[in-house]
Amino acid sequence: MNYGEVGVLLMNIKIKTQKNTYYDSVTLMRISKELKSLEGVEEVLVGMATDLNKELARNLGLSNETIEGLTVNDFFVTVKCTNEELFEILLKKLEELLSKKDDETEEYSPATLESTLKNVPDLNIAIISVPGQYAFAETKKALDNNLHVLLFSDNVSVKDEKTLKEIAKEKGLLMMGPDCGTAIINQVPLAFANVVKKGSIGIVGASGTGIQEASVLIDKFGGGVSQAIGTGGRDLSLDIGGIMMIEGIKALEQDEKTEVVLLISKPPAPEIAEKVLKTAKDSGKPFVVIFIGGDIEVIEKYGGVPALTLEDAAIKAVQLTNIKMKTPEIIEEGRDSLIKMLAKNLNKDQKYIRGLYTGGTLCDEAMIMLSKTIGDIYSNIPLKPHLKLMDPIESKENSCIDLGDDTFTVGRAHPMIDPATRQERLIKEAEDTEVAVYLMDFVLGYGSHHDPAGEMIASIEKAREIMRQKGYEAVYIASVSGTEADPQNLKEQERKLMEAGVVVMASNARAVGLAADLIMYHRKGRE
Amino acid sequence: MSKINDLFKTELKVANIGLRSFAEDLKNQKVKVVHVDWRPPAGGNKKMIALLSKLK
Numbered sequence: 001m002n003y004g005e006v007g008v009l010l011m012n013i014k015i016k017t018q019k020n021t022y023y024d025s026v027t028l029m030r031i032s033k034e035l036k037s038l039e040g041v042e043e044v045l046v047g048m049a050t051d052l053n054k055e056l057a058r059n060l061g062l063s064n065e066t067i068e069g070l071t072v073n074d075f076f077v078t079v080k081c082t083n084e085e086l087f088e089i090l091l092k093k094l095e096e097l098l099s100k101k102d103d104e105t106e107e108y109s110p111a112t113l114e115s116t117l118k119n120v121p122d123l124n125i126a127i128i129s130v131p132g133q134y135a136f137a138e139t140k141k142a143l144d145n146n147l148h149v150l151l152f153s154d155n156v157s158v159k160d161e162k163t164l165k166e167i168a169k170e171k172g173l174l175m176m177g178p179d180c181g182t183a184i185i186n187q188v189p190l191a192f193a194n195v196v197k198k199g200s201i202g203i204v205g206a207s208g209t210g211i212q213e214a215s216v217l218i219d220k221f222g223g224g225v226s227q228a229i230g231t232g233g234r235d236l237s238l239d240i241g242g243i244m245m246i247e248g249i250k251a252l253e254q255d256e257k258t259e260v261v262l263l264i265s266k267p268p269a270p271e272i273a274e275k276v277l278k279t280a281k282d283s284g285k286p287f288v289v290i291f292i293g294g295d296i297e298v299i300e301k302y303g304g305v306p307a308l309t310l311e312d313a314a315i316k317a318v319q320l321t322n323i324k325m326k327t328p329e330i331i332e333e334g335r336d337s338l339i340k341m342l343a344k345n346l347n348k349d350q351k352y353i354r355g356l357y358t359g360g361t362l363c364d365e366a367m368i369m370l371s372k373t374i375g376d377i378y379s380n381i382p383l384k385p386h387l388k389l390m391d392p393i394e395s396k397e398n399s400c401i402d403l404g405d406d407t408f409t410v411g412r413a414h415p416m417i418d419p420a421t422r423q424e425r426l427i428k429e430a431e432d433t434e435v436a437v438y439l440m441d442f443v444l445g446y447g448s449h450h451d452p453a454g455e456m457i458a459s460i461e462k463a464r465e466i467m468r469q470k471g472y473e474a475v476y477i478a479s480v481s482g483t484e485a486d487p488q489n490l491k492e493q494e495r496k497l498m499e500a501g502v503v504v505m506a507s508n509a510r511a512v513g514l515a516a517d518l519i520m521y522h523r524k525g526r527e
Numbered sequence: 528m529s530k531i532n533d534l535f536k537t538e539l540k541v542a543n544i545g546l547r548s549f550a551e552d553l554k555n556q557k558v559k560v561v562h563v564d565w566r567p568p569a570g571g572n573k574k575m576i577a578l579l580s581k582l583k
Binding site: 022024025026027072073108109110111112113116117120122123124125126127128129130131134137138146148152153171172173185186188189190227247248250251254255257446447 | 565
């Protein structure tokens with residue numbers, strides 16, 4: 001590799017830059033993480049010289065004039081480390097990691113979509129995950145070329161989203177997103193999605209982890225999925241008007257393989273809910289709806305089957321397909337004695353739940369269930385404004401944290417890709433001896449970390465040790481959202497957690513239910 | 528019937544623009560995918576991008 005500039009020594013900070021070389025953010029964050037693990041490296045930042053990365057470098061005290069002068073197409077590495085030799089080792093490692101990436105991509109990789117389509121004219125769908133400010137142009141190009149689109153990028157304006165969805169509707173194309181993390185089209189998991197069995201349940205969902213949890217539970221209960229269409233989180237807002245969900249339902253209506261339709265969203269704008277539900281009713285197919293935490297009467301008014309949790313939605317959808325339901329292997333037998341046993345190790349002053357979530361919708365589901373039983377839940381994405389944590393880094397009483405929220409992902413990978421944010425958070429939480437239960441989700445599938453459970457074990461053990469030194473022991477309850485066919489393998493991940501003494505439940509709803517009952521039981525015992 | 532239903536009956540052939548890992552995941556599943564070697568147009572210069580898009 002030829003570096004464009006010579007290394008600059010700034011106290012113990014070293015910097016190398018490379019002009020006109022582009023690497024995507026996830027690749028770079030992964031590399032950053034590997035380099036950080038080298039011994040003697042205090043801090044390292046590897047990135048494209050975007051305004052955001054330059055700011056990060058400044059904040060970390062890793063910047064200088066050279067970095068400030070770079071443009072978005074320039075690559076830089078800046079390191080705080082103890083000696084020259086280590087810097088050389090780090091550069092060698094960097095080169096290795098980057099060239100490993102290059103080897104994998106020796107094949108045809110054109111520079112633009114236009115040139116791609118000239119050479120491979122039969123492409124039919126585009127996955128677009130460029131930085132937000134470029135997403136509109138790339139998506140419009142794809143739609144203009146009659147490609148269906150999954151737009152993963154966020155930071156796209158409502159106005160642009162509406163324009164893109166109207167173009168797609170006019171052309172009869174899918175326009176999933178922006179901020180669409182999950183879809184399963186023709187059994188192919190796209191972006192963050194699981195390997196689920198083929199079947200007759202068609203999903204349209206405005207939530208990525210909502211689709212993931214529902215689809216893996218459908219699989220767990222013996223059902224299967226025909227298609228899972230993501231719409232992006234804002235689709236059912238007044239501004240967008242549910243364009244993609246409506247078009248998705250119409251497509252599932254025409255799809256012979258789909259017998260039952262499942263709709264997933266946070267509570268929509270009321271008039272949009274009516275529009276969407278009317279379309280579902282007109283499809284003539286039975287449909288299950290989960291508006292997480294929303295009104296169920298309107299669903300019944302249109303003849304839909306309302307569900308209260310994602311698990312409830314999966315069960316009801318499978319029941320409507322008339323296939324024989326499978327009972328999940330992790331059963332509820334002995335639940336009461338389990339609660340008694342878990343409560344035994346809790347001290348009187350341990351009273352709170354801390355939900356540390358990587359999936360936003362799973363965090364929402366937890367808060368809705370918990371607030372009905374144990375009371376107010378503080379959060380960085382609270383159900384009510386007054387429950388917003390003043391500082392998202394400091395939990396308060398009962399708290400559920402969405403670690404995938406923008407607050408935590410600036411310049412860092414999403415915790416489903418890199419568990420570091422949650423590892424650090426758990427260790428911090430362990431200092432609080434009032435915590436009785438830690439609640440966690442582990443989302444498997446393509447896109448996610450290759451071993452999310454394994455990566456948390458050391459932190460769970462460390463957190464335990466911190467509490468033990470003060471004479472406390474907390475309970476860890478988790479659920480794993482995945483299937484045995486996922487690259488990480490559900491059973492394998494569950495086994496790792498169980499071996500570490502984590503109580504593993506078959507769904508997020510069950511994990512939350514158990515945590516709530518344990519808190520209530522312990523509360524009674526304290527009175 | 529819409530193009531969406533045509534897609535449901537056709538083998539997926541993907542153009543991946545952005546995160547390379549998405550293309551790698553698809554390749555591992557033997558799905559046909561072309562990774563577009565995208566980079567910010569006009570070196571990320573907003574004025575230049577606006578001008579270029581007017582030329583098209």
